[in-house]
Amino acid sequence: xxxxxxxxxxRRHLVNDSEIAQLCRKIYRQHHQALxxxxxxxxxxxxxxxxxLKTLIEETEGIEQEDSNKFFIRCVPTDWDKLSxxxxxxxxxxxxxxxxxxxxxxxxxxxxxxxxxxxxEYANKKAIYDTVEKLNISGSIRSKLIPDGWSPLFCQNVxxxxxxxxxxWKDIQSKIREFWQRFLNIEKHQICAALDEIRMPLSVSIxxxxxxxxxxxxxxxxx
Numbered sequence: 075x076x077x078x079x080x081x082x083x084x085r086r087h088l089v090n091d092s093e094i095a096q097l098c099r100k101i102y103r104q105h106h107q108a109l110x111x112x113x114x115x116x117x118x119x120x121x122x123x124x125x126x127l128k129t130l131i132e133e134t135e136g137i138e139q140e141d142s143n144k145f146f147i148r149c150v151p152t153d154w155d156k157l158s159x160x161x162x163x164x165x166x167x168x169x170x171x172x173x174x175x176x177x178x179x180x181x182x183x184x185x186x187x188x189x190x191x192x193x194x195e196y197a198n199k200k201a202i203y204d205t206v207e208k209l210n211i212s213g214s215i216r217s218k219l220i221p222d223g224w225s226p227l228f229c230q231n232v233x234x235x236x237x238x239x240x241x242x243w244k245d246i247q248s249k250i251r252e253f254w255q256r257f258l259n260i261e262k263h264q265i266c267a268a269l270d271e272i273r274m275p276l277s278v279s280i281x282x283x284x285x286x287x288x289x290x291x292x293x294x295x296x297x
Contacts, residue, residue: 124180230257
């Protein structure tokens with residue numbers, strides 16, 4: 075980040091692009107070993123953000139970190155496990171088989187926060203979707219509910235590209251923490267209260283079996 079500011083300063087006040095290129099080559103020839111070492115040990119901002127998010131989640135009572143990595147940091151309120159439809163995800167999205175959870179999408183130039191429904195019975199997904207849609211949360215998304223796919227219900231920007239270029243690490247941490255605290259105080263309470271009202275809807279597979287008792291299942295067709 076400091077190097078980027080330095081280059082911009084040179085470009086604005088000292089030399090043109092061709093002269094900058096010549097200056098960079100000269101500096102590299104004279105100090106290539108040191109510069110290579112600096113590049114090898116350069117900060118990984120994505121990793122630092124991921125680690126910071128995981129720490130925030132661990133510090134938050136009632137929120138459990140789900141299977142995560144550098145790019146996707148997932149979490150879920152533990153109270154949602156009381157919902158009969160929660161652990162009905164029918165693909166190994168995470169080891170817990172939870173159907174709905176929050177996700178930070180940690181891109182190289184932005185950070186997004188989503189509420190996502192994973193693969194599962196259409197009736198279960200529809201119950202969650204209809205409940206959350208009524209809340210009109212900022213960033214709401216009209217998703218197509220595909221039983222075998224993932225359906226985001228809302229997407230909120232935590233960091234934008236300008237934050238990566240204009241802010242230092244402490245400012246980035248502060249913005250993430252402010253977003254997280256606002257989410258805990260507002261959206262989390264709204265969503266949790268709404269989902270508490272959900273009761274297990276009639277499973278699509280059971281409904282189809284009652285309407286079409288002789289219909290061959292997808293699993294049988296694939297065998």
